[in-house]
Amino acid sequence: MLEVFSLSKTYAGGTKALDTINLEMRKGEITFLTGHSGSGKSTLLKIISGEESCSDGRVLFQGQCLTTMAARQWPKMRRKMGIISQDFKLLMHQNIRENISIPLEVVNTPRRIMRRRVDDMLEQVNLGAHAKKLPSQLSAGQRQRVVIARALINNPLIVLADEPTGHLDPKEGADIARLIEDMHQKGATILVATHDHQWPERIGQRPIYLHEGRILDNPVMRVG
Amino acid sequence: MLYFLNKAFASIRQRPGACLLASSTIGAALTLSALFFLSVNNVQALTAFWSKSTFISVELIDNLSQKEIEFLANDYQKMPEIKEAAIVTPEMAWARFKAKGPKSAALLEGLEPSILPTTIELFLDQTYPLEKIAELSQNMEASNHVRAVDYGQDEYGQLHELLDVLRRTSHVLGVLLSLMAAFIVANTIGVTIYSRQDEIEVMQRVGATPGFIRAPFLFEGGIWGLFGALMTISLLALADYFMTPHLSKILSPLLQGFRLEFIDVSGILWIGTFGILLGLSGSLFSVSKILGRKV
Numbered sequence A: 001m002l003e004v005f006s007l008s009k010t011y012a013g014g015t016k017a018l019d020t021i022n023l024e025m026r027k028g029e030i031t032f033l034t035g036h037s038g039s040g041k042s043t044l045l046k047i048i049s050g051e052e053s054c055s056d057g058r059v060l061f062q063g064q065c066l067t068t069m070a071a072r073q074w075p076k077m078r079r080k081m082g083i084i085s086q087d088f089k090l091l092m093h094q095n096i097r098e099n100i101s102i103p104l105e106v107v108n109t110p111r112r113i114m115r116r117r118v119d120d121m122l123e124q125v126n127l128g129a130h131a132k133k134l135p136s137q138l139s140a141g142q143r144q145r146v147v148i149a150r151a152l153i154n155n156p157l158i159v160l161a162d163e164p165t166g167h168l169d170p171k172e173g174a175d176i177a178r179l180i181e182d183m184h185q186k187g188a189t190i191l192v193a194t195h196d197h198q199w200p201e202r203i204g205q206r207p208i209y210l211h212e213g214r215i216l217d218n219p220v221m222r223v224g
Numbered sequence B: 001m002l003y004f005l006n007k008a009f010a011s012i013r014q015r016p017g018a019c020l021l022a023s024s025t026i027g028a029a030l031t032l033s034a035l036f037f038l039s040v041n042n043v044q045a046l047t048a049f050w051s052k053s054t055f056i057s058v059e060l061i062d063n064l065s066q067k068e069i070e071f072l073a074n075d076y077q078k079m080p081e082i083k084e085a086a087i088v089t090p091e092m093a094w095a096r097f098k099a100k101g102p103k104s105a106a107l108l109e110g111l112e113p114s115i116l117p118t119t120i121e122l123f124l125d126q127t128y129p130l131e132k133i134a135e136l137s138q139n140m141e142a143s144n145h146v147r148a149v150d151y152g153q154d155e156y157g158q159l160h161e162l163l164d165v166l167r168r169t170s171h172v173l174g175v176l177l178s179l180m181a182a183f184i185v186a187n188t189i190g191v192t193i194y195s196r197q198d199e200i201e202v203m204q205r206v207g208a209t210p211g212f213i214r215a216p217f218l219f220e221g222g223i224w225g226l227f228g229a230l231m232t233i234s235l236l237a238l239a240d241y242f243m244t245p246h247l248s249k250i251l252s253p254l255l256q257g258f259r260l261e262f263i264d265v266s267g268i269l270w271i272g273t274f275g276i277l278l279g280l281s282g283s284l285f286s287v288s289k290i291l292g293r294k295v
Helices: A041-048 A071-078 A096-106 A111-124 A140-152 A170-185 A198-202 B002-014 B016-053 B066-078 B090-099 B102-107 B130-141 B153-194 B197-205 B210-251 B265-293
Strands: A002-010 A016-025 A030-034 A056-061 A081-085 A158-162 A190-194 A208-211 A214-216 B055-060 B082-088 B119-124 B146-150
Touching (some): A071 A081, A071 B197, A081 A140, A111 A140, B016 B210, B055 B130, B153 B265
Antiparallel strands (some): A002 A056, B055 B119
16 A cells, blocks of 8 residues: 655755665554654655655555655645644644544535534544534643544545654553554554554554664564 | 635634734725825826916007907907906906905005006816917917916926926835835735644645635635725725815815815725735735745
8 A cells, every 4th residue: 555665865954864765554554663753754754745755765655656746636645644743733723623624624525424424533532522622622632632533534545643642641642542553453554653662562563663764674564 | 615705704703813913904005005096186186176277367568459459359269278268457457456455455556557457368168288378378479469478387387397296206106105015915914824824734734725725815815805995995984074174174265166086986996906906915925825835
């Protein structure tokens, strides 16, 4: 489903963020990218989601090359991706229900269907009682749940999660980790960037270690 | 369309302060521009008013017979530019001068009406540029029966020159003022929209097309512009209601019969259209700038 070939990224100042990264993910897999800050985890996710460009290499998603894709094709492609980030990026003037329904509005989903799907999703992320609250009225963990709900509401083909537990306290972090694991159990394909290397080990997964833009140990990882 | 309009109104309800700031800026820019153009219009109307009210006074040489005078007046009357040619005898001029007041009457003591010349007063049928009036006067002055022609050339010429400079300057000032207004409005809207770039990023992240992202902002910009235009129209209407009678009263001894021009229906429509366009273009420019920076 997702293939990364010899992907490199060098910033204008000469800093090498990624150096010949190779990676392959199959449908239904969960893959963890771990490493210290500045190891290139977020850059890799940003290149996959089209928020940044690469200097060299290719990213194929469902056979389509993302690194050479025209800007006008990106909106459609992003609808196939669910993006979760640690900075939440919620609309603070809109309530939780409205925030979760944005991806459905973008694809012009009928109001009735939208209401039902948002209700289902609110239940899944355990926020049913908070639907009419503003993000500012929620805890950090609850806000991250809203972001996860928004990322999943359109049944994306892949979820890209960048430090989803990064800004949370240990209890909230564990809750969010469990929620993501549940999503994976239900069949979602998820690529997670996290500095918490115990998380993949906890669920019996081998993470991909990034260090200064390079993958350590395994040039090509297959994690199932 | 309705969806985007709803989104725009919802955003205005959520951020009334931003709406007030943007609308007030548009309103202030429009009011300044409208006041400027109203001033220019009134100056032009004043020029036209003075041109129209100017008449030519033809001073005749002494010892012309009544028949010759009437013949000359008839000749003038036949000219297409002349609405009316009236003979003013020395006695009539004497009576007019005396009627001006006791001071004028005292000046005439011991003098005879015959010291005054006979004149023919010519009233123009419509507004003519100063050059045309000067040309007419020159033709009249060429006659042997005419001593001098007066159309207030000294005062009028200076005034006309001044108005001409004002008119030319007003074009340059008008363009500068419009550019300044557009710049201030674009910046205010820019700051307002820049504070919402998170919203734009979220929309991009969930796969919204640039058109889908822009549309509610454009509607919102248009509504800001409409509110700004309504503020301008209200301010001008208030100014018209309170100031025009007062100004007319002050000016009436100087400019009898002159009416100050204010905004009419077409002016209101122009202000409305400009306001909406200003809001729309400001929004379009600002959102496109943010969208252009993102992948």
